[in-house]
Amino acid sequence: MASIHPQNLSAQISYKAVGNPPSTMPVSAISNCNPGLEFDFRAVWKSLIEGVELHEAGLTNDGHIVLDVDPDGMAHAAGVRTFDLLISVDGNKVVAEGDSPGSALEFSNALADVFDKLGSTLPCVFQSANDGSRIEVSLLINHVLDNAFVSEALAEPGQLTQGLCSPWHADYRECGCYYWAASRPDFINAVPVPGTDAVQGQSWMQRDLQSNNRPDSRPYPNFPIPDPDANPPQDEPPHFTYQEMYLQWEQKLQFIRQGKVADPQ
Amino acid sequence: MIDLPVVASMSVTPVSSEAVDRDRPSGPLHRDVHLVQSELAAQLFVVEGSQIYDIDHELAARIELLTSSRSDAVAGLLDEFGVIRESREVHQPLESMPLRSLSLAVAQKCNLGCTYCYAEQGDFGGSPKSMPAETALAAVDRLFDGIKPGERVHLAFLGGEPLLNRPVIRSATIAAERRAVELGVQAGFAITTNGTLLEPHDADFFEEHGFAVTVSIDGPRDVHDQLRPFKKGTGSFDQIMLRLQPLLHQQRRMQVSARVTVTPRNLELTTTLSDLLSAGFHSVGFSPLLSSPSGRDELEAATLDDMLAQMIACGAEFEAAIVDGRRHAFLNMVNAMQELHVGSLRPYPCGAGAGYFGVSADGGLFACHRFVDDDAAALGDVAGGIDQPAQTRWLRERHVDFQSPCRDCWARYLCGGGCHHEVLSRSRNACGYIRGWLHYCLEAYARLRKDRPDYFSAS
Numbered sequence: 001m002a003s004i005h006p007q008n009l010s011a012q013i014s015y016k017a018v019g020n021p022p023s024t025m026p027v028s029a030i031s032n033c034n035p036g037l038e039f040d041f042r043a044v045w046k047s048l049i050e051g052v053e054l055h056e057a058g059l060t061n062d063g064h065i066v067l068d069v070d071p072d073g074m075a076h077a078a079g080v081r082t083f084d085l086l087i088s089v090d091g092n093k094v095v096a097e098g099d100s101p102g103s104a105l106e107f108s109n110a111l112a113d114v115f116d117k118l119g120s121t122l123p124c125v126f127q128s129a130n131d132g133s134r135i136e137v138s139l140l141i142n143h144v145l146d147n148a149f150v151s152e153a154l155a156e157p158g159q160l161t162q163g164l165c166s167p168w169h170a171d172y173r174e175c176g177c178y179y180w181a182a183s184r185p186d187f188i189n190a191v192p193v194p195g196t197d198a199v200q201g202q203s204w205m206q207r208d209l210q211s212n213n214r215p216d217s218r219p220y221p222n223f224p225i226p227d228p229d230a231n232p233p234q235d236e237p238p239h240f241t242y243q244e245m246y247l248q249w250e251q252k253l254q255f256i257r258q259g260k261v262a263d264p265q
Numbered sequence: 266m267i268d269l270p271v272v273a274s275m276s277v278t279p280v281s282s283e284a285v286d287r288d289r290p291s292g293p294l295h296r297d298v299h300l301v302q303s304e305l306a307a308q309l310f311v312v313e314g315s316q317i318y319d320i321d322h323e324l325a326a327r328i329e330l331l332t333s334s335r336s337d338a339v340a341g342l343l344d345e346f347g348v349i350r351e352s353r354e355v356h357q358p359l360e361s362m363p364l365r366s367l368s369l370a371v372a373q374k375c376n377l378g379c380t381y382c383y384a385e386q387g388d389f390g391g392s393p394k395s396m397p398a399e400t401a402l403a404a405v406d407r408l409f410d411g412i413k414p415g416e417r418v419h420l421a422f423l424g425g426e427p428l429l430n431r432p433v434i435r436s437a438t439i440a441a442e443r444r445a446v447e448l449g450v451q452a453g454f455a456i457t458t459n460g461t462l463l464e465p466h467d468a469d470f471f472e473e474h475g476f477a478v479t480v481s482i483d484g485p486r487d488v489h490d491q492l493r494p495f496k497k498g499t500g501s502f503d504q505i506m507l508r509l510q511p512l513l514h515q516q517r518r519m520q521v522s523a524r525v526t527v528t529p530r531n532l533e534l535t536t537t538l539s540d541l542l543s544a545g546f547h548s549v550g551f552s553p554l555l556s557s558p559s560g561r562d563e564l565e566a567a568t569l570d571d572m573l574a575q576m577i578a579c580g581a582e583f584e585a586a587i588v589d590g591r592r593h594a595f596l597n598m599v600n601a602m603q604e605l606h607v608g609s610l611r612p613y614p615c616g617a618g619a620g621y622f623g624v625s626a627d628g629g630l631f632a633c634h635r636f637v638d639d640d641a642a643a644l645g646d647v648a649g650g651i652d653q654p655a656q657t658r659w660l661r662e663r664h665v666d667f668q669s670p671c672r673d674c675w676a677r678y679l680c681g682g683g684c685h686h687e688v689l690s691r692s693r694n695a696c697g698y699i700r701g702w703l704h705y706c707l708e709a710y711a712r713l714r715k716d717r718p719d720y721f722s723a724s
Contacts, residue, residue, distance in 0.1 A: 002324035004309070004346045007714055010608020011316035016347040027351045147722065 012148035039160035042107050047154045048114065049124060050140040051075040054086060056163070059107050061096050063087045063127055075124075078137035083129040089114050089141070090122040118143050169245045173205065185256050205239045209261065214238060291700035295332045297339050299675035300325055301707045308711050311343065312675050313350035315608040317710065355610045355678065358664040359619060360657050364650070366621040367408050368421035368455075368634040369437065371396045372429035373626045377459050378496040381528060381557035383686065386496070387425035389625075389638045390558070395430045396626040401437040403647045404624045405444065410650065414449030421455040423623070423634045428462040438474055457481065457524070459493065460505035468511035468519075475518035480509065482523045484531040485540055491530060492562070506544065513545040520547040522596065527572055528554045528562035534575035535582065542594060550596030551576065553698065555684075556691035563691075569698040577705050584709055588716050601706040602713065604679070606721045612666065614681030618644055618659045622651075632659060635686040642685070676700050 006015040013026060022028035023038035042056040051073025058065030063085025069076045086094055092113040096106050114122070118141050126135040143151055150160070172184070189209065190201035200212035208214075227234060240252050255262040290301070301308040307325035309318040320328075324346070331338045343350065373394045375387025387393065408418050420441050422434050438454055445452035455477040471478055482505065483492045490500025512521050523546040525537055534551060541549045553564050553572055564572060579595050586593035593599075613619060618632035625637045628647045636642035644659060645652035665671050665682035671693075674680075680699050682688065713720055 002327065002346075003321045004324060004348070005319045006316065007308070007319055007711070008315070008317040008606050008608045010314045010610075011311070011318055011348075013608075014311075014314050014316050014349045014351070015318075016349055018347060020347075025349060027349060 009148045040163040041160065043159045043163065044144060044150060044154045045107055045111060048111065048142055048144070049075075049086075049089070050142055052080065052086070052124075052139065056107070059094075059096050059110060060085070064094050064107075064110070066126070074139055075126075075137055079128070079135050080126050080137065081128070081130065084135070085127045085129065087125045087127055087134075089124050090117060114141055115144075117141055169249060170242065173240070173242055173245045185259060188256055189260050203239065204256065207236060207238060207240065289697065289701060289704075291697070291704035294673060295339070295675055296673045297675075298328060298332065298343075299704075299707075300328060300332075301704060301711070303708070306711060308707060310675065310707055311348055311350065312678060315605070315610050315678055316348065316350075317605065317608070317707065318348070319711070355612050356666055358612075358661040358667070360660070361651070361653060362619040362656075362660075363411065364407060364620060364622055364630075365412075365417065366419035366421075366616060367404055367624055368423045368621075369396060369401055369404055369427075369433075369624045370424055370626055370634065370637045371401065371422050371427045371433045371437075372425040373637070374429060375424060375426040375459070376429070376461060376495060377426070377493055377501060378498075379493045380559060381492070381526065381554050381562045383556075383558065383635050384425060384637070385558050391638060393425075394626045396433055396624075396628075398433050398436050400624075400626070400628045400647065401433045402440055403628060405437055405441045407647045407650060408441065409444050409448060409450065412448060412450055415451075417451045417453065418445065419453045419455065419621075421457070421634075423457045426459050426462065427456055428458055428467070431462075431467075435470065438470075442474060453477070455479065459501065460509055461495075461501050463508040463512065465511045468515045471512065472515045472517060472519045476520075478512060478516075478519060478521045479524050480505065480521065480546075481526065482541065483525055483528075484533065484537040488531040488533075492526070492528060516547060522546055522548045522550065525549065525551045526554050527551050527564065529564060529568045530562060532568065532571050532575055534572070535578050538579050538582070538595060546594070548594035548596040548599065550600075551579075553695060555695050556687045564695070566694075566697070569695055573698050573701045573705075576702055580705060580709055584712060587713055587720050590717075597702075598706070598709070601703075602710060602721070605706060605710045610678045611681035612664050612678065613660075614665075614683055614685065617685055618642065618656060618663065632685060635684075641689065674700070676703050679703055 004015075006012045016022075016025050021038075029038055040056065046054050046056050046067070048054070051070040052066055052075045053068035055065040055067045058067065066080060066082060066084045066086060068082060069080050088094060089111075090113065094110040094114070096110070121138050121140050124137055124139045126137075127133070128135060142154055144154060145151060146153070185204055187199075187201050188204050190199050192198070193200055202209055202212060203214070206214065244252050255264070291299075297312050299310040299312070301310065302322075302325055307320050307322055309320045309325070309328065310316070311318070327342060328339065331342060340350075370389075373384070373388050373391070373396075375382070375384070378386050405420070408420060412418065418441070420437065422437075427434060434456070441452050441454070444450070454471075454474050456471070457479040458481070460480045460482070470476075481493065482502075483489045486500065486502040489502045493501055495501055509521070512519065523541045523544075525531070525534075525541070527534065531537065538549055538551075551572075553569065554562055555564060557563055576597065580598050583593045583595040583598040615621070615633070617636075621633060622630045622644060623632070623634040623637050624630060624647060627638075629638070629643060630645040630647065630651065631637050631639060632642035632644060642659070643652070644655050661667070663682070663685055665677045665680075668677075668682045668688075671677045671680075671682045674696070676696075676699060680703070683693055683695075683699075
C-alpha cells in the first residue's frame with residue numbers, strides 16, 4: 001500500500017486521511033462543535049491540563065469534576081484525586097455560571113481565558129472531594145494544536161467522535177431550537193392571531209398541543225430528568241425527552257404537513 | 266522589503282521552457298505536481314495549496330508515470346490519496362486593494378555610480394531631484410487614508426540614495442509615527458541605503474523608530490569597489506563599513522541587513538555570506554542581477570548555473586547551523602523555509618501595485634520603487650490617490666495565471682511570475698535558476714523537518 005504523509009501546514013489542513021468523514025475537513029465541515037453533530041471537541045478539553053483528566057460533561061456550579069489523575073504527575077503529587085473539583089486556573093474560575101445547567105458549550109466558555117495561555121504553567125486550584133480542602137498546584141496547560149493538527153497528546157484517533165453513539169436521535173432533538181440546518185419544522189400549527197401581528201402555535205416537540213406559545217418552548221434543557229420511580233410522581237416534562245426519542249421516536253414524532261400536524265389517515 | 270516571495274529578495278523571473286530543466290532535477294515541468302526524490306525518500310509538492318507530502322517510492326513511481334500523460338490522471342490519483350485542492354480564491358485577480366505600504370523616492374539622485382543600477386545612477390534617467398517635505402507628508406496622509414485601528418502600515422525610504430534628503434526622512438517618519446499612535450495603527454519603517462552617508466545620529470534615529478535598514482553591499486572589498494564605486498571612481502567599501510559601525514552595534518529594535526546584488530563579477534557567495542555575517546549584519550540576502558539599463562553585469566544562463574551552485578552551498582551552511590541548533594541568517598533560506606512550511610500561495614510575486622506603491626519625488630504613485638517615473642506602471646498620485654481603473658488593469662494583467670509560460674509551471678505560486686520590473690524590461694530569463702533553487706529548498710525542507718522539527722514549530 002502506497003503511503004502519503006502531509007508535511008507542511010497547508011498539506012496538514014488539506015489532507016483527508018483514509019476513513020475520516022468530510023466533517024474533519026475545514027472546507028466541508030459545518031464546524032459546529034456542539035457535542036453530537038460532527039465531533040465532540042470536549043474530548044480535547046478533557047486533557048488540556050497535564051496530569052489531570054476532566055470529565056467531558058462534568059462542569060458544575062461548584063467546579064469541574066476530575067475523572068482521573070496521572071499517578072506520576074504533579075497534580076497527584078500535590079494530592080489531587082479522582083472526583084476532586086477543579087475550581088480555577090490562573091485565578092479565573094472554571095465553573096458553570098449561575099444557574100446554568102452546565103450546557104455543552106459552557107465547558108468551552110469556562111476555559112476561554114486558559115486558551116490564551118496554552119503552553120504555560122499556571123496555578124490551578126482544586127477542591128478535595130474527600131474533605132473539601134483546597135489544593136493549589138501549578139500545572140502545564142497543553143497545546144491544543146500540533147502544527148495544524150489537533151494534538152495527538154490530547155485526543156487520539158477516534159476520540160473526537162467516540163461520544164457520537166446515537167447521533168441522529170440526539171441531534172434531532174438537540175437542534176430543536178430553530179437551527180438552520182435541521183431538516184424539520186420548528187414551529188407548527190401556526191396561525192395568525194386576528195387583529196394583531198402575532199402568530200400562535202407550538203414547538204414541534206411539545207407534548208401538550210393544546211397550549212400555544214409556551215414560555216418553555218425552547219426544547220432543551222432535558223429537565224426535569226425523568227424518574228419513573230419518583231414519589232410523588234413527577235409532573236410530565238413539557239417536551240419529549242432524549243430517552244423517548246431514543247426508545248419511542250416512531251410513536252412520539254408525527255408527520256407535519258404544510259406546517260401542521262397531519263391526520264395519520 | 267515588502268511582502269517578499271519565497272524567492273525572497275531575489276527578484277527573479279521564470280521561464281517555463283522545458284528545455285531549461287530537461288536534464289535537471291527541477292524538471293520535468295508539470296502544472297499540478299512536482300516530485301523531489303532521493304534514494305532514501307520522496308516528496309510530493311502539490312501546486313494547488315503549495316502542499317508538501319512525504320510519499321513512498323511506490324507512489325512516487327505512479328505519479329512519475331502519470332505526469333508524462335494527462336494531468337487529470339494525476340488529479341484522480343491525488344483524490345484517491347485524500348489530497349484536497351481548494352484554492353479558488355488565488356485564481357481570481359484582485360480588483361483593488363487599499364494602499365498600506367509606500368516607499369518614498371526622497372532623493373532621485375545618488376553619490377555612487379553603480380553600473381547596473383535600475384535607477385540609472387539614481388535619477389531614473391531624468392534630472393536629479395529631491396522630494397519636498399510637503400509631498401512626503403501628503404504621502405503619509407495617503408498611507409493612513411481610511412485606515413482602521415489594528416491595521417498595519419509600512420513606510421520605506423529609497424532613492425537614489427535616500428540619505429541625500431535626510432530631513433524629509435525624519436519629518437515623514439515622525440509624522441507617520443504620530444498618526445499611527447493617534448489612530449491605533451502599527452507602523453513599520455524601512456530604508457534601503459548605500460551606507461556611505463550614514464552618521465552616528467542616524468543610528469539613534471533608526472533604533473528609536475525600529476527601522477529595518479537594508480544596506481547594499483556586493484561582497485568583499487575588492488569586488489564591491491568594482492561594482493559600487495563613487496561617481497568619481499574610488500571604492501566605497503571602507504567608508505560604508507566605517508559608517509555602519511554605530512548601526513551594527515546599536516541594533517535592537519532596528520535590524521541591519523545586507524543585500525547583495527549578484528553579477529558575474531561577485532559569484533563567491535559563500536565567502537561573501539560568511540564575511541557579512543561576521544561583520545554583524547542581522548541577515549544577508551542575495552539577488553541576481555537579471556536586468557540592468559545598460560545591459561552590463563547581467564547574469565546569463567551559464568553564470569546563473571554558477572550562482573545556483575553557490576546558493577546551494579550557502580544553503581548547506583544554513584542547514585548545518587540549524588541542525589546544530591545555531592541561528593543562521595542567510596535570508597533567502599530563512600524566508601524559503603518559512604514560506605514552504607506555511608504553504609504560501611502567491612498569485613503575484615510581491616505587493617507591487619496592490620497594497621504597495623513607490624512614490625516619486627514629484628508625488629506620483631507607481632507600482633513599486635523600481636517603476637518610479639515609468640508611465641507603464643503609473644497608478645495615480647498622492648494627492649488624488651490610486652487610479653482605480655489603472656490598478657484593476659495592473660492586477661489583472663500581472664496575475665501569474667495570465668502569464669505565459671508561467672501557467673504551466675509547477676513553481677508558479679511560489680515564484681508569483683517573477684519581478685514585474687525585470688519581466689517587463691527583459692522578459693523571463695531565469696526560470697531554470699528559480700526552479701533549481703526551489704527544488705533545493707524543498708529538499709532542504711524535508712531534511713530539516715526530519716532533523717529539526719522544532720525549527721518549524723518555533724517559527
